[in-house]
Every structure is written in structure tokens, then in C-alpha cells.
Amino acid sequence: MKRYSGLFIGIITVLIVFVLAGCGNNSSKNNSNITVGSQGSDFEIWEHIAKSKQAKQAGLNITVKQITDPTQLNNGTTEGQIDVNAFQSWSYYQAYNRENPKSKLAALGTTYLEPMGIYSKKFKKVSDIKDGTTIAIANNPANTSRALQLLQSAGLITLKKGFDALSDTKDVSSNPKHLKFKEIDDTTGPRVLNDVDVVVIGNTVAMDGGLHVLKDSLYHESLNQSTKDNVNILATAAKNKNNKDYKKLVKLYHNKQIQKYIKKKYFGTKIEVNKPLSYFNN
Template identity: 45%
Template sequence: MNKLFGILLSASVLTLSACGNKPEQNQTSKENDTGSTQTLKTIKLVSTGADTDIWKYISELPETKQAGIDLKVTNLTDYVVLNTSVASGEQDVNAFQSFNYLAAYNASNKEKVAAVATTYFEPMGIYANTVKSVDQFQQGATIAIPNDTANEARALSLLQTAGLIKLKPEFDLAKGTVNDVISNPKNLKLKPVQMTTAVRVKKDVDAIVLGNTLALEGGLNVLKDSVFREPADQSTKLYVNLLGVAEANKNDPAYTKLGELYHLPKVQQFVTEKFSGTKVEVNQPISEFTDIK
């Protein structure tokens, strides 16, 4: 997939520099290639599924050490814990969510998570068992959608874009629910399910609406297997993925450097090959997304 999003995509040159501060509790000292000692800041990053492989790859790059970072990567499957562990300080940074998911989390929790870098956009898709296009769905067809707040709203928005339903004009793209459906010409049965189980229930429904990471893990490619998918443009800006840290740490330059590492050409080549081009790089300042609440 070619880089899209207009102003959201940048071809900026990344400059990574090593940290030279005194060792702290979360810092280690290692010898660099010249034999001198370099102070590294240990960063505990938590991600999920195949995305974890990206960060494990980054953790092993010499550029990561050159940036003064000793990256420790953990895989978790519980989306709530992915945020609460960062907000509480148990983990330093997470890499799994989009801006709308972050907004929904922060709206419901006292301890906030802040975005420090953008990573990619990957389209959500509609995957059907028998039909080849959305206009072929029969009356009363059952479509499984994610049951978590942000992704339920995103799935409903996608179904509206596909022409299957109509939502209230004031539909909240971060917190909207099935109760906001005002027109459903085919009387589709919208069935909220836990997103991580959606691929397993695919055979029991007529279609599922699913994010790309979980789709890939279930053997589905949004570019080839979906009957409809989100466009990669300004209308899907709030679905750009990010690195999240505790609110108190949002100005720590180490996390900015971590975001820069993600956009190294060798990392992007790894991501493109591993995910078959379904993760579109977005390298843009966080200030471009401050309107997403």
C-alpha cells in the first residue's frame, strides 16, 4: 500500500542521539562500539500480538542503543491492562491503540495516558463468509462487531460508510453505540463480541468487522479478504495508531526518540514485509491530533 494521508505522512530525516545523563534507577551502563561506557535509559514497552514483533525487532537494533535506550518488550492481550499498566507506571509506554481508543479510555479513567508519537494507520475491514460485496448481504444478516467502546463506534462508522446503516448526525466517533443506529434497511443484526474472539466466531455469523492486526493473526488480509474497508485519508485521522505514556511523562525526550526509531527505513521495511503492506506509516507531530478528544 502506498503512503497516503496527504499532510499526515512525512518524509522527514530522523536524527537519533545518545543520552548522556547520570544513571538513574531505570538506567543501565553498557560499552558502545568504541569501548567507552554509555548510559542507557531502560524503557518498558508493552504491546500486543504481532505488533510486539516490531518492537522486539527495534529493541535489537544498534540505533536503539545509539539513541540511549535499552528497550524491554512485553506482550499482553488485555487492552484495558495495556493502558492501566502505563497509567500506573508499571509499564513505561504502550503501542497498540489509535487516537479514538485513547480518547475513550481517558474519558472513563482518572489516570490519563498521553500520546507521544504516531506510528501507522491500518484499515478496519468487513469480512464476509459468502458474499463478495456489501450490497449482497441478505435481510436479517448477522454481523459481529467489536464490543469495546472505541472499536464499536469505529465499526459502526465503517458500516455507515459502506451504506449498510445510518447513524445519528451527532454520532460520537469515539463512544457511539448500536443505539445510535437510526436506519437499518436490511434489518442487520449487529452482534457485539469481544474483538480478540471475532475471527473464531466468523463461521457462526454472516460477517465480522475487525481491525487489521487481529485479522492478520486470524489469517485475513484487509487488502485481499475484506468486502469493504476504511479509506486511508483525513476521514480516518482519529484511527492513526500511537505510542502512549503516562500523562506525567509526555514531555520526556526518550519517548520522542522511541517514536523516531519506529520510522527508521529499516523498520518500515520490516513492517511492510511482515504485514503485507497493511500498516500505512504515519509520521506526523502529535500537535496535528490535538483536536481528537
């Protein structure tokens, strides 16, 4: 009788071990491992999100990689080294897909608009800008075109039809004030303000230089139909467009507590845009 009793206890013990092992395996399966590629302030945001309790509650294990070259970041996403990237505007994303028809990206959702601004130490308003003034703009394609669109919105120039994220100063159709354009490394914008009368600066670089786009710029982007293509998105390889775990990142970004952190850290200059992707087609 004792022998059967011992055998019974042994069987129960083995069963418990298998059940516990199964629970452990199920737990790991329920946690999705996602690599997010980013740069600059977006990298900092996603590092915060990766460590947040909200990410754990969503069952997401997020690893964040910083890659400063945008083309490399997009290529890494389409090739699978990066699952999702967080750095680019809708217009840059569209331009990339046009240039890379065999390795396209898919948008997962919107995140924010970070206004670009026109700055000057010499002029107090846009209408003060004189004939022949030199304006410094970024020398990388995405920000060059965006700066020119901002100057058009401010009433300083007119751009040719079909102007897009890969267009540049050759696509200016009207320049009534005979403005001169000086292309610069966009990370030097705040420093160049001492040497050039007017500089167009992206907000991340402006903040690094102690400038607040909503307070210090002569003119800046606002969220409307003309700037919607500058809204930032999360993107993945086209084959992953329906991945449910990747889509969770969009909802996670717009979590109230995450947004509270972003607004406080970046002084309200990253304007939340929580819109369906159909927003870009309206």
C-alpha cells in the same frame, strides 16, 4: 629516586582507574532504559525494535512487556509500571482520558493505521448485503465502535451525532437494511465467517486467520479524515509528555529499516502514518 618514581606510577595508575570508571558510568547514563508495554503484533514489532541496531544507535535499552488487557496497560502506564505503551488508537486514547481525568495519558506520536475490514463468504460486495443480514462485530468497546463506523462508511447504517470510541449499537440512528448485530469475541472473527454471513474483523486477527484486508475484504478502512481517529499512537503518562528519550521511540519506529521489516512481515497492512499530533485537530 626509585621510591618517587614508584609513587608517581602508583598515582598515575589510580588516576587511570578513576577515569575508566568515570567513562563506564557516563556510558550507562547515556543509555536510557525504557519499558514499552504492548500486545499482539505491536508486541512483536517492539521486540524487534528493542533488539535492533537502530535502538542501540539511539542509546535506548528497551524492555518490552506484553499485557493483553488494554485498560490494565493504560493504567500501568499512568501508574509508572510501563513507561510507554504501543497498542491504542487516537480515539481509544481520548476515550480513556475522558474516563480517567485524574490519571491522564499523553500522546508522543503517531505510528500506523491498520485497516479494519468487512468480510463475507456469502456476498461479493457491500451492495449485495441483503435486508435482515446478521453482521458479527467485536464485543470490546474500542472495536465495537470502530466496526460501526466502518459500516457507516460503507453506507449500511447511520450513527448518532457525538458517536465516539465508547459508543455501541444503541447509537445507530438509521438502519435501512434492518441489519442485526451479533457481538463476538473479536479474536474469533475468521472462524465465525463460517456461521455468520458478514463479519467485521480487525487486521491483526484477520491475518492470524489467513485473511489479507487489502485483498480479501468487501470493504476496508483507508487513511483519510474520517479514519484519522483510528491511527495508532505511542502514549505515556501525562507527566512524561516532554521526555526526550520517550520521544525518540517515535522517530525509531519510523526509521527506514524498521519500516522495511514491518512492511515485509505484515504484507503492507500496517499503513505507516508519520504525522504531527496536530494532525488529529485538523
